[in-house]
Amino acid sequence: MARPRQFDEERVIRAVRDQFWDAGYAATSLEDLVRVSGLGKGSLYGAFGDKHRLFLRALREYTDTSGGYLREMLASAPRALDALRAFVMAPVDDPGGAAARRGCLMANSTYELATSDPDVLAEARRTYEATTALVAESVGRAQDEGDLPRDVDPVETARALLAAQQGLVFMGRTGLDIDTLTAAARTLADKLLPDA
């Protein structure tokens, strides 16, 4: 072993992720990445490879973290139905609406790159499948707890809930004010999760 790294890899990835989140992939220059990371170009390349690989790494960090939060949130809720409601309302869980305007890094990336970048498309599908499975499991739990009717398919319901959530994310990106957005989220949750 020789000279050790002078930076915290996780901290750098989080800083880079935030930059991509705020500005998008194409609109983020290497100079931006150097600035937010505090590293030189050479170090960045030596540690993470080129811009594309660095982006994929940051995206993976985002999906892993988000997936972890979701898993925990769904698992820790006393009643699954409440967790599902919180899942739909997640895009508006932010007083000032700043998070709503920022949106979801995975959705932003899908819209910007999915047509041209197979790696991003694959990550999108992977995340989508994993989220659907997690939500479907909670739908099943809500059925077991008597809060949702037995005759609906958990996976179908999970896909509908995910679509509703992502639709709210989109409306947040258009700059819709947080109160109106919250009302829309409530309407969707009430209709899709009738017994709440």
Add this chain to the structure above:
Amino acid sequence: MARPRQFDEERVIRAVRDQFWDAGYAATSLEDLVRVSGLGKGSLYGAFGDKHRLFLRALREYTDTSGGYLREMLASAPRALDALRAFVMAPVDDPGGAAARRGCLMANSTYELATSDPDVLAEARRTYEATTALVAESVGRAQDEGDLPRDVDPVETARALLAAQQGLVFMGRTGLDIDTLTAAARTLADKLLPDA
């Protein structure tokens, strides 16, 4: 007057719009625009201004055309409820799923540019407001026709329907197969428009 234009302005705008639609704003180069339009750089600049203004023009063409179709579709339906159902199902109205993967130019642009481009953000809000108003009007009509309960707010319902539709657009962009997407769309329509 001197030498007249040798191209059809509308045709050029549509070609440019399709290019931006397929590749996005940043990923479309001036060379691409020259290729799909058949014009030289000078002509393009002389007729439409720079890349940004040309993009806004193409985006406006898209929103005007889409808005026109929507207005017509909603107005011509014998029962408003059927039209609302068609509105939600629109993202999957495409046998091969190609249109679903392409998504909606306005949504694509919002995700790519709304944070940094005030003009695009304004166009997004304008389109969003107009669509909400059109859909809300049809919700009111469906209430008058006895197909939707009287106690729901038309504008709230319209926003929920729009969110559901845009959520489906997102799922289409992730490459979800058209059959699964159609099933999700049906679930959403059934829940949000109960008496269909």
Add this chain to the structure above:
DNA sequence: TGCTTGGTGGACCGTACGGTCAACAATCGC
């Protein structure tokens, strides 16, 4: 037909980008 006016096209320009590299610095085993 020659003059004027606006359209056309592509050569050309400055710049900012992603990426490379070589010189230097810091740590470890010996």
Add this chain to the structure above:
DNA sequence: GCGATTGTTGACCGTACGGTCCACCAAGCA
């Protein structure tokens, strides 16, 4: 302490981009 090894830095490079410009051209008018 010294060499080996790896990390760090920023100057540097080639390229592709958006945008400009100018020489040429076609139509209308006298």
